Amino acid sequence: MSIVIKFFGAPDRDAAAAVAHGGPDGVFESLTFGNFDAEEALIEWESIFTGRSFEELAVAGEPDGVADPDDGEGVVVLAASRVLQDALAAADERRLAEVSQLWVQERAADGEVFDRETATGILTGLADLARAIGGREDRLYCWMA
Template identity: 30%
Template sequence: MAHDTVFFHAPDDEAAAATRLRGPGTAFESVTCRFIEPDSAIAEWDMFFEEPSGEAPPLEQLLGWAWPEWVTAPLNDGVELFALPKRLTRALANASSAELEELASRWTTRLWSEDGDEMTDDDLLAVLQGVARLAASAVNTGGGLYSWSF
C-alpha cells in the first residue's frame, strides 16, 4: 500500500515527470492523502462519474475498469506517477458538492471494507474537494491532473 499520495496539477506530462524523484513539493499546488492506492482510487472516481451509483462497485468490476496511465515507467523504487484521465479531470472540475459527498461516501465504504482499521485517517471528502479544485485549475489552464505516491 502506498504511504503518501499527492494529487497535483501540472502544465503537462513532462512537468509532471520531472517530479518523479522527489515528488511535486512546493512547485505545484497539491492535495496529500495517506495510505491509499492511487490507481484504484482514480479508477473508482472515473467509474463513479461514468456510471453514477452510490454503491461501491464490486472488486471485479473495479479491477476491470480502465486504470490510469503511467507518466513515467514504473521502477522498483516504490514511486508511482499517474496521469488522471482527461474525462475524469473534467468531471471532477464540474462536480457538484452533492456528487463529491456521494463519491466520498462510496470511496470510504470501499476502503473500509478492504482496509478496516488500517484505512486512512484523512477526511476523504476534503481530499476530493481539494482534488476537484485542482481539476478546475487544470481545466482552466489546459494542464493535467496527476498523482505521485511513494
C-alpha cells in the first residue's frame, strides 16, 4: 500500500477542501511524504507534545476532517489542530528530536519500523512550515491519497 501525504498551509477550511481532488501542489506551499498514516500521526504528535492521551484527542475529534469526497475510499483532507500547529512552530531542534524519538518508539510498539532520522526530518519540515504559515495566520492541513 502506498500513501501520498502532503502537508500544506491554507487560509481556511474552504480553501483547503478546494484542493481535495487535485492536491495542494501549485496552489499552496506543501511538503510531501509517504507511507505512514498521517491521521494517526497527527494525533500521536499532539499527544506527545501536549501529554494528552491518544484516546482523548480522538474522542475530541482530532484531527478535524475537512474533505472526504470519496467517503473514505480515496483522498482526504485533514486540519491539524491549532494546538499542534503552535507546538510545532514553537519547537526547537532538541524538542523536535525528542518528539521524533518518542514517535518512533510508539510506531515500533505497533510493529511499524520508522527511522529516527526520517521522523526528525518530517517533524522539522512540519515545524518550518508551521512557522511560515503562522505568520500569515494560515492553518496547517494534510492531504492524503
